Amino acid sequence: MLTMLALSLLSTSASAALPEQQAAALTRQLQAIVSDPAMPLASLSVVAIRHGEIVYSQQLGSKRLPTATAPAQPVDANTMFRIASISKFVTTLGTMKLVEQGRLSLDADISDYLGYRLRNPNFPNQPITLRMLLTHTSSLRDEAGFKWAANVNLKDALLPGGRFYGKGDMWSKTEAPGKYFEYVNFNWGIIATVMECASGERFDRLMRHLIFDPMQLKAGFYLADFAPANINDVATLYRKREKDGNEVWDPNGPWVAQTDDFSNEAPAAPRGLDSYVVGTNGTIFGPQGSLRISANELAQIMLMLMNEGRYGGKQILKPQTVDSMFTRQWSLDSKNGNGDSDYFHGLYHAWGLGNQHFTDASEIRNGRASGDRLVEGGGLTGVGHLGWSWGLNALFVFDRQSKNGMVYVSSGVGANPELQPGRFSSEARFQERITDALYRGAIVPR
Structure with a gap:
């Protein structure tokens, strides 16, 4: 369960929360994205922050899809995801x-x-x-x-x-x-x-x-820390694609669990962990992609960073540390095209320390949309990170000046995203639809 502190920080104040009709309309729009037969999603968990306050939080779909022996388990505010990058x-x-x-x-x-x-x-x-x-x-x-x-x-x-x-x-x-x-x-x-x-x-x-x-x-990099009390909070990640072998997509076929399928077996410690020598091989804990955390806890991290490192009366990071982390370190040299980087189909244009800077770049390259733009028509820049792997797709992004931001996490895709490219960015179309819906439905002035 969430701690009382986290619960109190997660709740939206009456003045911050979206009007009921606006929240209902946004939920319907997100549900339509989740249920779209062209790209069904196993689940979607979102949080929108406006001017430093949570104004909308919603979970749709299932953290565990139904099987022959068990019903579906709905995603909820406690659901943790293997959050990839x-x-x-x-x-x-x-x-x-x-x-x-x-x-x-x-x-x-x-x-x-x-x-x-x-x-x-x-x-x-x-x-x-x-x-x-x-x-x-x-x-x-x-x-x-x-x-x-x-x-x-x-x-x-x-x-x-x-x-x-x-x-x-x-x-x-x-x-x-x-x-x-x-x-x-x-x-x-x-x-x-x-x-x-x-x-x-x-x-x-x-x-x-x-x-x-x-x-x-409750987040963590080591799954055995969650078992057995909290392991049911960890979502299984799915795709309609083979897990091994040729990894062929089949949009008309069954959902296939890719990772974190603990319906029959609890997670095991990495082999050899009992004799591991600290300082020799940090890769075993997946620092690049194996954190389990909920969308709502990611929102708490976002609020901490918006508040110059302060959270719940504690200074987690000093303000100057936060400034250093988000100071731009690398920018794409547009004069040289991609000569100073491999910028992944136009997705990466600027970087801080461990975070992407979303610069609102958008163009058509070779007949396909390219860039780091977050919303149709532009207007949202920020810092944060993307995550995608094993069928999970996620975004953590916020603007430090306006204190507007969003988190979304989806635990499975039902078709090949590469075949459904975006209209204004290097992302897939369903990802664009999610960020655009959150921005227009919860963040832009109303």
Whole structure:
């Protein structure tokens, strides 16, 4: 259950809440999106914040779809989702807390924390820093994978000659650390490992001590922490696509559970966790994508950041730490096209420390919409993060000046999103419809 503090902060005041008819109209619009036969969604959980206050919160669909032996279980305010890449954003909060405490430095050579000299072997004289990892400019790549077993020391995967180094595909052969942007999951496995080295504490427990416990959030990176009391709050993620093999989409076929299907079996600890050596391999906890958290708890994090790091009478992060986190670190050089980045079909135009800056860019490229625009016609910029994987699609975004923001999380898609592109952004059309509905239905002045 949510704590009393979280419940009190989640509730909307009478003055903040949307008028009843407006809220009902928005709910109908969102339900139509969830039920659209062209792109049915397993569930949708949303929160809209206007001028620093929650004005609308709604959950639609099922956290667990019906089976031959059990009925559907509706999604509710307590439902936690494996939130995919928004995990990176939340991990960054813990990273910045360690920077604030002086236990980490953004611009120090991370070799100083890891205890071995880490270099891209193609650019051996260029140190790699935490700032580079947080801004996707480290020169690391995902081609060799980004998650390793608990008994693997990342040193053996990162350094030439290591038993898991292979062909060295985890390193860019053409781009030196420090400038070129390429979105990389492996960065966050290194970040989690550095956090462990600096603190002497296992990453999942460290995040609980730094962020989750002070905010009284039930969120976590280690599923066994939720079992058995709260495991039923974790949504199963679905697609109408095979889980293994050819992974063929079948919009007319059954929903297929992709991950977090705990209807028959509780989650197990990572193999070898009992002998894991702290500071050797933070990838095992999924800092890049395996956080379980509810939309409503993400909204609490958003309110904390809107309030300059203060939450429930506690200073979770100092105002200057929040400012540092959201200061722009990288921008796409439009003069060079995508010459200074791999910006993923036009989606990435600017980045802070562990967060995307949504710049309201929109254009047509090769006959298809491209850009980071959030709402049709433009008008909404902000900072935050996207998440998509295993059928989950999510957005966390807010404007620091207006204190307007939104969170949405969907736990499954019933068709291939690539075949339903957006009209004004690099996102799929159903994602555009959700953000546009929340913006016009709950956030813009009325």
